[in-house]
Amino acid sequence: MSERSGIAETADLEVPDDIDAMFDALYERGVTDGLPVIPPTAARVGTMMAAVPLDPGHVLAELPPRGGLATVEKVAVNAVMAGCRPDYFPVVVAAVEALVQPQFNLTGIQTTTNPVAPLVLINGPVRNRIGVNCGAGALGPGWRANATVGRALRLVMVNVGGATPGDVDKSILGMPGKYTLCLGELEELNPWEPFHVERGYAPGESTVTLISVQGTQSCAASYTEPEPILRMLSNAMTAFGANSYTKGNGNPVVILPPAHARIFAGAGWDKRQIKQALFERTMYPQAEFPMRLLDTTARQQIHDGRVCICRRAEDIVVIVAGGPELNHIGFLASFGNDLAINPIRY
C-alpha cells in the first residue's frame, strides 16, 4: 500500500556557513522570496516544531498545484526561514490547514493571473501573547509577528505548493502582499463583536482567517457622521474590475480604524447595517460595464440590472484595526473566493 501513497523525502541541503554565500545559494535554488532567510538547521526546525504537540511527519495539508505535502516539519522549515519565533508556529500551522478548505479555492489562487494574496487575520488572545500588531501600521512593516507569520505562509505556498512566480503562479504583476499580509483585529477598541465571534467562535478562542484579496486601498474619510463616510467608502469599493464583481462571490474587506468604528456605533449602527448599506451602495449598473469585454467569466450577482460586489451583504468583512486618527479607512478588494477560518489549537 505504501507504494501507492508514499511520502517522498526531499534531501537535506548543504549550504555555506558564510551568511552572504548562504543567501546566494538559497536564492539560486528559488526557495526564498528574494529576501534573506534564516537557515533552517535541524536544531532550529526542532525547536520550532516543539511548539505544537504534533508528529513531524503529520500532514497538515496537500497543497495544490504541485500537491506537495505540508508536513509539520516542512512548515516548520519554512517558518524558520521566514524568521518566525516558535510561539508563532501554532498560528502558521492553523493558517496552512485553512488554505485547503475547499471554498477558499487554493488552486485558483496559486495559478491565476490575478495579483491575489491571502490576507491573514488573527483574532483572540493569541494576538497579545505573540505581539501581533493591531494598531497603527498594522499592515505595514516593523512588527515581527505580522511580518513573519504572513511570510511563512507564503513560503509554504510556494515551496510546498509549487506556485513559483512566472511559471506556475501566473500573476501578471503580483503585489507586495505576496511577501506578507497579516494583521490582528483591534478587538479591544471594537465597539461590536470581534470578527471571530461574528463567525461563531468564543471570544476567548483564537482564530486565523484567510481572505483572498487583490491589493490594498485607502479611502480618506475624515467625517464625523456615518453618511459621508459611507459615501466615500462605497465609492472606493466600487472598483468593478475586482474579481468579486465578475465572479459574484468572495469577501470584500473593510478595515475601519477605531475612530470611524466609534462614529458608527455612536450613531446606533451595527456591523450588519454597515454591510447592508455598503452592499447596496456598491452596486453598479450592468449597462455601464464596457460591452465587449475581451473575455469574461461572467457569473455575476445581479439585482435589478445592477451588479453586486459579492453574493450578499453578510459576505462583506468589516473589522476594526489601525491607528487612532480619523483619516483613512482601509479596503481590500476580493479575489472572488470565500474566506477560510480555522481555530488556533495549540
Added chain:
Amino acid sequence: MKILNPVGAPRTSGERALLTVSGIAGLRLAILTNHWKSMDRMARRMIARASERYAAVGVELYDIPINGPMAEAVEHGVLQDCDAAIVGLAN
C-alpha cells in the same frame, strides 16, 4: 552547514497510462468549457469541424466552473454519454 529542505514533494503515486482512443471517428465528444469567451469561440469551431472533418458522431457541451470542481451531474453525464472529452480553457 546542513539545513532541511523547504521544498515539499507530492505523494509518490503510481504511473498511470493515458487513456486513449484510436481516433475520433464514430465517437461522441464532450467539450467541457469554463466559458472564457475565447473558449466558447473555439468550441463553436470545434463543434463544426468535429463531425464534418473528423467524422465524430456528435458533440455535447458541458459547463464547468471557473473555480472549483465540476458538478457531479456533469461528471456522470460525460461518462455515460461520451467517449472522449476536451476540456478548456486554462488561461
Added chain:
Amino acid sequence: MLRASAVAEKIGIPTVSIIGSAFMKQAAVVCRGLGIPFALAEYPGAPMVDSDAELRAKVETNLLPAIIEGLTAVSGPAMGEALTEPEIGSVVFKGTLDEVQEHFHQNLWSDGLPVIPPTREWVDAFLKFTDRDPRDVIRALPQEGREASILSIAVNGVMAGCRPEYMPLLVAIVEAISDPNFRIEAAGSTPAWEPLVVVSGPIVEELDFNYGQGVLKVGRQANSSIGRFARLYMRNICGYRIPPGTGDKGSIGYTFNVALAEDEEWSRNIGWPTFSEDAGFGPGDNVVTVQSVVTSSPPTYSAGDTAIRHVQQFADVFVRAFSYGSHSGVKRGYWHPLVVIGPSIAKVIAREWTKDDVRRFLWKTMTIPASLMRHFCAQTAAQDMDFAKLVGEGTLPAHYAPSDDPDRPVPIIVKPEHIGILIAGDPGRNQSRGYMSNNAQGARTSRRVALPREWEKLRAQQRGPALAQR
C-alpha cells in the same frame, strides 16, 4: 479547469486539455500534482487576444490536430515516480498458504476471497493449454497501463481457481475486453457494470459448463471460476479496485457474473440458431462473447401456448425494468440487452416465431413517452435529451422525432438487432430473464477460442481433477 480534466480521466474518459501557450508549464505542474497523465493541446498564443479569423485558423491548423493527437497518443509520459512493480515472471513471495493469502490481500492482489497461489508449476500447467508465447501482449489496458500478457492471464486464471484447460477461454475473454469497441476504460464508472461472459460451441459440453437450472448461480466450477477470473483480471491488470484501492468508482454495485452458457442442443431442436450463430459463427466454433450487464429484470414467468403471450409478458416486464436506464443507451444509438429465455418457453415461442420475430416484437412494443425518457435523462445526467438533434446527426432513426409531441412513444431499444437472445435455465420451469447493458459501454464482443494444437492429447493426459497434476 484542470481539475475537471483530472476527474474526467479518473472516471475513465480519454481527455485532452486546451492550454494557452503561456500556461503550459503551469499545466504540467498542476497535472503532476493532480496525479493525472497530461494530454495537453496547446493553443499557440493567447486565445483571448486573437481575432475571430486568427482563432478559427489556429483551431483548424494547430488545435484540432493537437487534440486528436492528445486523445490518440499511444503512451503518455510517466507521472512522477513509476510504480515499483515486480519484474515480470519473477517469484514475488514464498511462504505458507496462509502467508500467501495475507500477502496477496495486503497488496490488493486478491478479490477478498482466498486465491490459489500462482506457483510456477500451476502457471506452467495453464501455459501448456495455449500455443501463444507467455510474453505475447494483447494490449496495454487502462486504468494502469499494464500489459495484458498471456502470462498475466495464466497467473490470474490460477488465482481465480480455474482449471488449466480453461486457458484458451480466458485468453479469448481478455481479447474481447481489450477490443477498443468494448471500452474497458469505462468499466470503473459509478453505475458499476460487470462483464458477462457467454461461452458457445462444443467446448460447453466438453468443459462441463452449466446451462440448465441455476445457470447464473455459483456452484459449477467452469461457470464460477471463469466469471471470477474476469473480475479478478479487471482488478489486477486493469486496476479497477474498490477502496482501499482506487479505480473502481461503482457506488453500490453487485458481484461478478458467473459465466453463462447456452443450451445449444435445445436451440437446435426447436429450430433456432444459437447465440453464436446469431453473431455469424458456425456451429462447430468455440466462441466467447462478453458484454456489460448493469442490471437485470426480475425473474419473469410467462404462461400460454402461443408465442405472443410469452413475448408480450417479456415486453411488459422488461419495459418496466429497463425504461429508466434506457435514455443513456438511446443517446448513443446503441445498447444491447440480453434475453435469457427458459428452454420450455423458447420451445413454445419457436413453434410460431423466429428469434428475429421476437426481437421485432420487443423493439416495437417496448416504448415509453418521449417526455418520460427526457425526464429520466434530466434526473440523471447534466444534459437534456434532444431527439431531433440525435436524429439529425444520424445517431437515431427518424421515427424518434417525427414531431415535438412529448407524449409520442419512443422505443427504449434503438434497433431490434441489438437484442441478444439465448436459451438457458431450468427446462422444467417457465422462467426467463432480461439483462441490461450499461448503455453502449461493454459492447457485445465475440472472439473465437483458439485451442492449442495439442488439445486432444493434453485433455487425454488429464486424469481426474487438475489438482492431482501438481
